[in-house]
Amino acid sequence: MKDSRILITDDDETLCYLLKEELVNEGYYVDTVYDGKDAIEMLKKRYYDILLLDLEMREIHGEKVLSYVKDNHPSLQVIVLTAKSDMRTAIDCIKQGAYDFITKPYEFGQLCITIERALEHKDLLIKNKILSSKITQSPPNTIIGDSEPIKNLCKLSERAAKSESNILLEGETGTGKELFAEFIHKNSNRADKPFVAINCASLPDQLIESELFGYEKGAFTDAKTSKQGLVEIANGGTLFLDEIGELSLTLQPKLLRFLENGEFRRIGGVSNLSSNVRVIGATNKNLMEEAEKKNFRRDLLFRLNVITLTIPPLRERNSDILLLAEYFLQKKSPVRSNKRLSSETKKDLMGYAFPGNVRELEHMIERAIIFSEGEQIMPKDLNIPKEEFEFATHLADDGTIMTMEQIEKIHIKKALDHHEWNRENTARALDISQKTLYSKIIKYNLK
Secondary structure, three states: OOOOEEEEEOOOHHHHHHHHHHHHHOOOEEEEEOOHHHHHHHHHHOOOOEEEEEOOOOOOOHHHHHHHHHHHOOOOEEEEEEOHHHHHHHHHHHHOOOOEEEEOOOOHHHHHHHHHHHHHHHHHHHHHHHHHHOOOOOOOOOOOOOOHHHHHHHHHHHHHHOOOOOEEEEOOOOOOHHHHHHHHHHOOOOOOOOEEEEEOOOOOHHHHHHHHHEEOOOOOOOOOOOEEOHHHHOOOOEEEEEOHHHOOOOOHHHHHHHHHHOEEOOEOOOOOEEOOOEEEEEEOOOHHHHHHOOOOOHHHHHHHOOEEEEOOOHHHOHHHHHHHHHHHHHHHOOOOOOOEEOHHHHHHHHHOOOOOHHHHHHHHHHHHHHHOOOOEEOHHHHOOOHHHHHHHHOEOOOOOEOOHHHHHHHHHHHHHHHOOOOHHHHHHHHOOOHHHHHHHHHHOOOO
């Protein structure tokens, strides 16, 4: 794993110089310091993957440096360089979190093997962190569809993936923006690095900031240890910011600074850190309109929308409806189930406008599987309310075709009335955040 960053900390300046030359020739980025105090200062300023740490140094002993790393940079892999007389201390360092130790004098080949294994171990730790944060989420789906809008979007996404530019994904709720973000990541040069996602609408400002940028020990009452932010965990990979239009004006300047130079500061920190990530933002809002209303910073928008891709709603890819329905039927059905869609059910699916897009179709099929009797799924199993089916497929009172905003307004009003205006239950039923629901209530002046 070349291009990784290594910090050598040893009071033997000649050894540092020679070791740096050899590691640079191997393709690593290398810095050197000659005391534990300087090592801690460097770790405050810059991101490293590996720390090669001597134990016996003048001002600050290597064990104190290791203790600092354990509290502040848990993913940093420490390889202790030790003389044979320090063997017991080196073993204690392993117990305190060091990855491994190598006795002096050492063979360079052996050191390179240890470094490679430490980098693999670091990547495994990061992947486990990402997986644990997603453990309650559904596994990623596959992009299904052979309609022209989807085929064109896949081609554009593949071309955009090869660039290093930030990307903005626009589209209605439920169209599959995170799915396309993962598709872009997997087709990019960063595919072997982390893909980290956060929903900006699901957390309050303080939590979003601490999740994104991390915090230092003692930054607030419960901060008993330092915590890495997602921008650190995603280093080298992709950071996906879903519902970025919901980000508050307080946090937008901090994100802008990070997008401009890759630098950030943990909450409670005094030093700037850096991380190399590709940012993909997603929104169901028109951010240009939000910028006009002063709800979104124009300079942040221009940093994000270097490449803008629009995910088409399901009503604009009508020929994909039955493909997706069959896919969800196979995915959600129990093992050895022979359930299938009746011809009448297929007709009703094709006639429905799906204001909730692909996500609504998925939930509709899942429910139908549970409540259908026999092998065939019938129209009644879809549970499309008659009045909703009518306003989705018929003309408005003035004889014109209803706009999607008109349909959405009616749909949200009916959902609110059904749940007696309990916003939490309504938002859960509509599969949107409470913040998004509130903005829709204001937008449509619902009462």
